[in-house]
Amino acid sequence: MSKGVAVTGMGIISSIGNNVEENYQSLISKKQGISKIKKIQTIHKNVIKVGEINYTNEALIELLKLSDSNNYSRTAMLGEIAAKEAVKNANITDINKYKTGLISATSVGGMDMTERYFYSQFEETKNRKYIASHDAGDSSKKIAKSLGITDFVSTISTACSSSANAIMLGARLIRAGKIDRVIVGGSDCLSKFTINGFKTLMILSETDCKPFDANRTGLNLGEAAAFLVLESDEVVKKENKKVLAYVSGYANANDAYHQTASSENGEGATLAMQKALKVAKINPKAIDYVNAHGTATPNNDQSESRALINVFGTKVPDFSSTKAYTGHTLAAAAAIEAVYAILAIQHKVIFPNLNFETPIAETALVPKTEVTKKEIQHVLSNSFGFGGNCSTLIFSKA
Amino acid sequence: MAHCYINGVGCVSTQDTSDYKIFLETQHELTENIVRVHKPNYRDFIKPAMIRRMANGVKNGVVASAIALKEANIKMPEAIITGTGMGCTIDSGKFLKNIIDNKEQFLTPTAFIQSTHNTVGGQIALGLQCKAYNVTYVHKATSFEASLVDALLMINDNETNILVGGVDEIGDYSVRLHQLIGLVKNQETLSNGLLQSNSKGVVYGEGAQFFALENQKKETTYAELIDVEIYDNIDESEIHNKLLQFLKTNGLAIADVDLVVLGNNGDVKFDFIYNNLQDNLLKSTQQIYYKHLSGEYHTASSFGLWIAAQICKIQEIPKFLKLNNKEVATIKNVLLYNQYLGENHSFTLLRSC
Structure with missing residues (x-):
């Protein structure tokens, strides 16, 4: 019986590293990527803390060798870097040797450029090129073109759970035999739009965020992109591919409670985790590590803690949120955490939940706060978003 | 299936x-x-x-x-x-x-x-x-x-x-x-x-x-949705083959298509893609369009599917939709083709019940 859908490559760029190896080194050395805003032109510059990627847009353009007339949003550039690393990591030289698709996820899309030229593009023609790259699908299209993928390309946007659903759709398409290979993930850059949006919701932390801590005050936003290469068993066999891990379980449920808040009892999250375990055909006790959504907002962590107890009872597995490293990278969050889940399996290590001190009184859950060596068979990864979207993925050892 | x-x-x-x-x-x-x-x-x-x-x-x-x-x-x-x-x-x-x-x-x-x-x-x-x-x-x-x-x-x-x-x-x-x-x-x-x-x-x-x-047919059934395929950025010259390939995957040839629902939107830069199909591959097929009624938007093709579903059920093609005059006795297989700005092509196949 198949163990799931094979992951044969991965790529990532985040505030803790420009590739998989750099991300791994930061994770095991507890090096977080949260600092005060440096690059975005906003009144919150040098005040609000975010997970910003070191490259400027100019540096990214140079890195990707884009022409001067390019109309890439930062979302598209970050996505292209991560997707190219994933494809290279999977040793793919001829992308169209097999029926290959791309499913990306984003919530910001080209908003970073639209907000920059909001009024000026009416007067000046030179920045009007970004009008056509505003919509969410544009970044996926650019990434697909850069990889030579022409047929099945799509984009998912379910707020902060987006890339979990992209990975899920990719796995389902392969399982159904509709496609042989699919690059799945997501990309979101920081923007004034999201920074101010989350600020008005009063869920931004003024300090480094503290997931699952009783005294947490909110999240840090971040920017990132990550992609996985999923391949069918046939392709893996034919090409004698090294399998990094398997996507063995996946599920999506809706909390149907509130447009932006999670229900107190974590019903949607509970359903998503239970359904994913069912798809993976494993018992809750088989889960060795949970990479939690753990945004560090009062609402999410309370709701997710309840959901973990609903699913695992008194035996909640070792868990941590890596959001204190990277910030909450919105539509990219599930994809970067998928990379972290696979790294955890490969290196037999649980990455710590930084900045945690005091457990939430009601649930008393204590995450792993140190780098912990452990044999890991199955990792469960949660991602939840506005609109009640709750998604869970399970990654299993190859 | x-x-x-x-x-x-x-x-x-x-x-x-x-x-x-x-x-x-x-x-x-x-x-x-x-x-x-x-x-x-x-x-x-x-x-x-x-x-x-x-x-x-x-x-x-x-x-x-x-x-x-x-x-x-x-x-x-x-x-x-x-x-x-x-x-x-x-x-x-x-x-x-x-x-x-x-x-x-x-x-x-x-x-x-x-x-x-x-x-x-x-x-x-x-x-x-x-x-x-x-x-x-x-x-x-x-x-x-x-x-x-x-x-x-x-x-x-x-x-x-x-x-x-x-x-x-x-x-x-x-x-x-x-x-x-x-x-x-x-x-x-x-x-x-x-x-x-x-x-x-x-x-x-x-x-x-x-x-x-x-997954069940019932009194209110309009049509059966057979298959859908999307192509992101294929060359205009490939559309002909992709269309035939899509039909073949579903056991059909062009002669089996009773009605084609096209996404012509009057954009002089890109309607030639539809026109090429109309004048060649689909010239013997009954053709209709709908964007003169719905306008164009990224999901306007869902209006096309609404029209197609209604036609499958009622088995009558209103005159105001027609692009040509190839009468067919029974409308069984209905193909929808859409693109916008020469990109994001899709084929959808419906069958009357």
Whole structure:
């Protein structure tokens, strides 16, 4: 019986590293990527803390060798870097040797450029090129073109759970035999739009965020992109591919409670985790590590803690949120955490939940706060978003 | 393979599409370059307080989905799948304008909360208290078709019923931007009809079409949804072969297609892609179009599916849709082909029951 859908490559760029190896080194050395805003032109510059990627847009353009007339949003550039690393990591030289698709996820899309030229593009023609790259699908299209993928390309946007659903759709398409290979993930850059949006919701932390801590005050936003290469068993066999891990379980449920808040009892999250375990055909006790959504907002962590107890009872597995490293990278969050889940399996290590001190009184859950060596068979990864979207993925050892 | 039937439809469009019969009597070719929906009676579907809070696209999506579910007599769908090319462009435009005009100060969260692309799907779930699978596809002119691909996967994976739809709304700011770069027609060019406009750009429209899909045929069944395929950036010269390949995968040849529903939108730069098919591969096939009635938007093809489903059921092709005059006795296999700006091509295959 198949163990799931094979992951044969991965790529990532985040505030803790420009590739998989750099991300791994930061994770095991507890090096977080949260600092005060440096690059975005906003009144919150040098005040609000975010997970910003070191490259400027100019540096990214140079890195990707884009022409001067390019109309890439930062979302598209970050996505292209991560997707190219994933494809290279999977040793793919001829992308169209097999029926290959791309499913990306984003919530910001080209908003970073639209907000920059909001009024000026009416007067000046030179920045009007970004009008056509505003919509969410544009970044996926650019990434697909850069990889030579022409047929099945799509984009998912379910707020902060987006890339979990992209990975899920990719796995389902392969399982159904509709496609042989699919690059799945997501990309979101920081923007004034999201920074101010989350600020008005009063869920931004003024300090480094503290997931699952009783005294947490909110999240840090971040920017990132990550992609996985999923391949069918046939392709893996034919090409004698090294399998990094398997996507063995996946599920999506809706909390149907509130447009932006999670229900107190974590019903949607509970359903998503239970359904994913069912798809993976494993018992809750088989889960060795949970990479939690753990945004560090009062609402999410309370709701997710309840959901973990609903699913695992008194035996909640070792868990941590890596959001204190990277910030909450919105539509990219599930994809970067998928990379972290696979790294955890490969290196037999649980990455710590930084900045945690005091457990939430009601649930008393204590995450792993140190780098912990452990044999890991199955990792469960949660991602939840506005609109009640709750998604869970399970990654299993190859 | 499981079967997937369209058992309920709901349509909010630039025409009065509350009922197909009314639509047949009242339809009219659009003569303005920016056309908003014929408003349904929102109060029949949404609480007054919510009507004020919801942007047009969200309201239209909620109404269209409620009509589709009611017709199919589905209380609680097992999945809600939404396609939207531009998402909630009214609220995101509003929040963005506030950020810029107020220099990032004195902001309130309401518009931001409603601005995420998945607001329509989320609000439908909230209204129904539906805890099932819920996803939103946001990929240009194949946003709706990706939703159909997902729905077909679900039905094949033993789900029994799915709510799937396409929705886009006109936001003032984004339509002004699209006018700046020539994506919207000059109104003067429309006096002789969309296909005679001989101008660049499209008639900018909006709408919401939802479909209740089930694995069982029943009294309300319109048609069977057989297959959907999307192609992102193929060369124009490849379309011919991709179309034949799509039909072949489904055991059909071009002669088996009784009706083709095309997405001609009168854009002089890109309609030649449709025209090439019309004059060559599809020249012996009955051809219809619909964007002279719906306008163009990223999910306008869901209006095309609404039309196609109605034709499958009633077995009559209204004159005002026809692009040629190839009569067919029975309409069995219906192929839909759509693209926008020469990209995001899709084929959808329906079969009458």
